[in-house]
Amino acid sequence: MDHPKCIAALIYPGFMSLDVVGPLQVFASANVERNRHGLGDAYRILMLSDEAGTVPSSAGMRFIADVAWSDVAPAMLDTLLIPGGIGETQQCENQQLLAWLYNAEPQIRRLGSVCSGALILARTGLLVGQRVTTHWADIETLRQDGKLIVDNDCLHTYDPNAMDGSAHLFTSAGVTAGIDLALALVEADLGRSLALAVARRLVMFLRRPGGQAQFSALLAPEPSRTPRLAELLEWIPANLGADLSLEALANRANMAPRTLSRVFAKELGTGPAAYVERIRLEAARALLQDAQASISTVARLTGFGHPENLRRVFHKHLSISPQQYAERFGQEITHA
Template identity: 35%
Template sequence: MSQVVGFFIYDEFQTVDLAGPLDAFATVNELLAPREAYKLITLSADVIPVRSESGLKTLADDTIARCDVLDMLVIIGGRGCQKVIHNQSVMAHLQRVAANSKRVVSICTGAFIVAALFPERTLTLSTHWNFTEQLATQFPHVTVESEKLFVQSEEVYSSGGLTAGIDLSLSIIAQDHGAAMAQQVAQYMVMYVRRSGDQRQYSSLLSAQQTLSQRFQGAIDFIQDNIDKPLSVELLAEQASLSPRHFRRIFTDKMGLSPMRFVQHVRLEKAKNLLCTTNLSIAQISVMTGFGSPPLLSRKFTQAYSVNPTQFRENFTLEAK
């Protein structure tokens, strides 16, 4: 029997927050056809088109007032979320539907609406990293995860911004249909990697690309392309056409950590991805990430994440199951 999943949208919703998860669940239906795993519907406050932040007009399948029971209520994020919170009639209907849903899911700033739906509950929520302080201030009863891609708090699931909604959807798909199905969906959607909830919303590489000047881009690309090889400040400085001393000083000033500490962060992020998405041995991963030996990888990994690589992989597998 298929699960009924309702996506609540409103004026100034975020298009990717809807399209990403919607396509992820729809892909399961395609892969299982003719069986329908999820019956997907869109819901809004009125029987009129709503306009997304980017200007896309969408006519929902039904209104939240006419909605009875859902297996999963998915609340999409967007600039218009605050207006929804202050609409007492809409919030009353959302509370009724949420109370009868097996899962309540928020994407990005949809967490603000979810927090308002459960004022008496102590929830742990994730949202877009740019809005975590606002969420914590506006809703003191909520524990906000500022870095995690997604979290689960009993029947309430929440994700960080934009593409993190796809990662959360894949995690739910894994719970319902197994990790292999989630992996198939990720491959079908041409995702580079299926990320676990414990991963940060933004990577070290992305942060470096945003923070450092174009002159350093050669060094960043060199790190990414040679992460399995021995790297030194001298090698990286050469890519930026700077002396090692000058390179180290500017890099540390801009990033808040030394070049070699940054390299270690990138290596650990790649190790986490490989642990989650492959069956490679710890020895193989230690070589591919430049640590060279399992003991060194295990020591650095445990120092960073308070769990060794084997335990991290087991935890991820249990989450998927």
């Protein structure tokens, strides 16, 4: 690599510090991994703001912008990331910044956002017709644009092999999803092995694919939010191998099947069958990550029955096979 790629983050008063520090640390750690093997830095990190100097984050911590974005030649930037934060609303009205981003976009190899930074990027008009995501709490705000294809349940939209422009313009969900995005960018630049080495260095237990859901289904809602389902939602994860059909669940909840379906839709925004499938998937993922059992055993323990059923659900939700999922964690899984 002749010259380090310039990775820049836009910062502004009230930005979310983790949206910046998390991704930038991934690129910095990639340099560390290369240095350990006698190679030079792959990246040079830069922070931009309205003007050079101190910028307060939403947490009160102060960061130092290296240079004003208006003084930067966009062509020198390989990647520019726009974070979210409570100051995002003001930046959505910063016409000078929006105009600079719009004009800079063709010259920057990769332009993306972390968390609610997608709202700033959307205001430039650059995301029209694009598949986008953001933090779950800001999804409805993003939908109001009306010209975007909003995906409310993925980690990021970056795909280095896509033909629809998502290798150039992309968005990500809240906070830690920015780290997953940065790992995907590093993998595209430097290969899977180095990206996994960075994940291990950062003690990340898994490098998650961008299409993975923002939430773990095992994180059941607070009982106060789902009063009519609280007992049932606590019982389901402990009985994944049992009959979890609509009729069986309705009987356990002392409701008619149609009533149970209505309550699920109202309190969880999904149906009983879809909820059970996601709970079983999360349990299977946990077992595969820890290499606690073979794929066929995992399928049986989690209620899928046959490995083919498990494979079908993994492809449906994660776009990879159980075997590939296990290999991302570097563990050996047998097929017996």
